[in-house]
Amino acid sequence: MKAFSTLLDRLVLTPGRNAKLKLLTDYFRTVPDPDRGYALAAIAGTLDVPHVKPKMLRELVLERMDEVLFRYSYDYVGDLAETISLVWDNEQDPPERLSEPSLGSVIESLNGAGRTAVRGLVRDLLNALDPSGRYAFLKLATGAMRVGVSKRLAVQALAALGERDANEIEALWHGLSPPYRSLFDWIEGRADRPELKSPAIFHPVMLANPVEEGDLDDLDPSHYAAEWKWDGIRIQLTRKGSLARIFSRSGEDISASFPDVLDAITFEGTVDGELLVGGTFRSNGAARPFSDLQQRLNRKGVTARTMEEFPAFVRAYDLLFAGNEDMRPAPFLERRQALQHVIGAADPLRFDLSPLVGFNSWDELDRLRSAPPDPVIEGVMLKKLDSAYQAGRMKGPWFKWKRDPHNIDAVLIYAQRGHGKRSSFYSDFTFGVWTEGPEGDQLVPVGKAYFGFTDEELKVLDRFVRNNTVDRFGPVRVLKATKEEGFVVEVAFEGLNRSNRHKSGVAMRFPRISRLRTDKRPADADRLETLKAMLPRAE
Amino acid sequence: MSSKMNTDNLLFPTPEGLYCPIGDFHIDPVRPVQRALITHGHSDHARAGHGAVLASRETLEIMRIRMGEGFCRTEQVAMPGETIDIAGVRVSFHPAGHVLGSCQIRVEHAGTRIVASGDYKRSLDPTCAAFEPVACDVFITEATFGLPVFRHPDPLGEIRKLLASLAQFPDRTHFVGAYALGKAQRVIALLRQAGYDKPVYMHGALVRLCEFYQAEGIDLGELRVAVEEEKADFRGAVVVGPPSAFSGVWMRRFADPLPAFASGWMMVRQRARQRGVELPLVISDHCDWPELTATIRDIMPGEVWVTHGREEALVRWCELQGIAARPLHLVGYEDEGDA
DSSP: OHHHHHHHHHHHHOOOHHHHHHHHHHHHHHSOTTHHHHHHHHHHTOOOOOOOOHHHHHHHHHTTSOHHHHHHHHHHHOOHHHHHHHHOOGGGSOOSOSSOOOHHHHHHHHHHOOTTTHHHHHHHHHHHSOHHHHHHHHHHHTTOOOOSOOHHHHHHHHHHHHTOOHHHHHHHHTTOOTTOHHHHHHHTTSSOOOOOSOOOOOOOOEEOEEOOTTTTTTSOGGGEEEEEEESSEEEEEEEETTEEEEEETTSOBOGGGOHHHHTTOOSSEEEEEEEEEBOOGGGTOOBOOHHHHHTTTTOSSOOHHHHHHSOEEEEEEEEEEETTEEOTTSOHHHHHHHHHHHHHTSOTTTEEEOOEEOOSSHHHHHHHHHSOSSTTEEEEEEEETTOOOOSEEOBTTEEEEEOOOEEEEEEEEEEEEOSGGGTTSEEEEEEEEEEEETTEEEEEEEEEEOOSSOHHHHHHHHHHHHHSEEEEETTEEEEOOOSSSSOEEEEEESEEEEOSSSTTSEEEESOEEEEEOTTSOGGGSOBHHHHHHTSOOOO | OOOHHHHHHHOEEETTEEEETTTTEEESOSSOOSEEEOSOOSTTTOOSOEEEEEEOHHHHHHHHHHHOTTSEEEEEEOOBTOEEEETTEEEEEEEOSSSTTOEEEEEEETTEEEEEOOSOOOSOOTTSOOOOOOOOSEEEEEETTOSTTOOOOOHHHHHHHHHHHHHHOTTSOEEEEOOTTTHHHHHHHHHHHTTOOSOEEEOGGGHHHHHHHHHTTOOOOOEEEOOSSOOOOOTTOEEEEOGGGGSSGGGGGSSSOEEEEEOGGGGSHHHHHHTTOSEEEOOOSSOOHHHHHHHHHHHOOSEEEEEEEOHHHHHHHHHHHTOEEEEOOOOSOOSSTTO
């Protein structure tokens, strides 16, 4: 348990991606099975243990300490698991075993314990562990492990362990279960590739590169197909026998949020597509904006009413498997034909086919891209007609060509220091635009951005913050921002939603600082009305 | 056992600090006064501009280093355990184990004894004399870490975390934030104790205090200044500096710095996160909760007065033990910078 809790302590506070990878790979290399497999599952969120209720933990701790002192402690720390891990006094009840339990034994005993035995087991474990071990255990047992490691990162750490391909690991991983002994055996070259028991697994998706200046110059438009790029979320549907699943682009199983779509998967195979809210082309419906889709995202369950108000459907892009047949090596056009067949036979209310966009030249496509026929389109996709379906982001076979991002000029209002490499720079900014207030024009915050600028520009911004702070609230610096004095930046963003949570009434998607406008005075910055005019029309 | 009346007349809080009207002196005053008794050299306890200052020899030296000659009009050395008479009040200084030269101050008049402990700790520290329990009627204790969540681990174990990280990330400069007086020297001494024998780099703000510690016979090994102009290769080096250097431009010269911070506050993850610390080292020069409660049990004073920190929890604990206790509201003491 010690190695695992030490790993967690480090991961939680380490912002750098490479440092995280190193911590993970070193851990996987030095810790034996089954502990490392359970750790992998805990970090990636694939571990299933019976959850311990906070109420029981509270009762256990109050068996051994004064309630008032516990309350003071909890108020100060603010996190139940951390408070208990710190205040737990195992001197009162010295552990019988001297050696610390391993992660594997902790998980196996939790899984094996009946309802009535759990209380005693949790008490014994809290006694046997040190504060950091108690914290790790409590986070595991309450199902609240958050360490800032994506599945992709965990997979890459595994790949580094034995020079295996990350995509291959990812594909296998989704079909195996903790503690993943066969996976580690294969990665480390001790065994053959594991056979998958469950066929309804996630296959890593093919991604596109953005079109950059000059990218298309040497490419022949007749070698490419174009499709609209729809503004929903990219998903993968798969069905094998009675088992159907919906995965997010990163392989997260999101089936539980979309029972309406899940139940409609009657075909066997694996389809790549865009999940949208609204109605399909085939039912003469229209896709609705991303903010509507958000009503369905990140929910454990979904009510019948929500499903009725925000019906989900899938606009299909590609076909990876037709039944058992692996279509991925086949060229795009062939896959597309097979997909047409599959979608044609599927529920017309839940599935339609992403239409192709006809074009003869890049200029023509550029015009189409800039003025798409539907507000839920955010650009076009280019797919080489003869390209196979390859996991990852290769340059050449697929491109995405977005509508130009939206731009506004805004004034910096607050700044905070960054993390890691940037911890000595003020690099996190809140910016605002002008609006009519009770005492004339005032700045209203419309977003936060912490990238988009170059290292050189960051130095300029940092210097401005240090020399123009007018107030501080904890780590936040309030910057000088009047009509005459202040710093104007150009902010680029991908979209705009209505928001009740923000004072301005708008929320930006993916904002970044695209240019420093030292040539502009704050008075020249944009107004909230300009921003509001960019909002998608209300239904 | 003294009556509450007596103890309150002997020593009570004023805006300047703890005041003894009979002897006409203040203990650790936060504003300039005629006569000051100083427990230790941290800047929130030892300030410039007093008339007469009575403190341990080391504390006086530290004050001179930090504030320059003329930090007060007259100074007097208090020898450990020696009784000094100030207008009929008997005063003596006893080691507090906080930093080099730190003392508790015992004040006695008409059979009533009050011990003002200043800041103190009980865990082993090779850079200063260990805390001595002193019998008294009233024990004035700090409560910087006065909550049951604070159970500081073995400091040598924390230093081993630093060494493990150096082995794992040999290309990153390990920057250890540590308060300039006491903590910085303790971190370096612990590194030496753990067998680290490479040069340790220090921020300029640490130089004179480290030199003083070494002159006092505390072995800190080879120290080098992390000079501004020099484009030295700090990869894999340990650099010790004051916590304020974290956010300053000074940090930028180091390649891919890994920020560590040696402080009792690092016990709580959110504290580490707020400060952008990647490697928290729980090394404290204050008592943790078990030390605070054990000390009160050791001394068994008639009454406990609790000052700077989380007074209410320690007062509550005393109540549960049947020990009279109350919070003593003193202003002007930092509860963070030097912990």
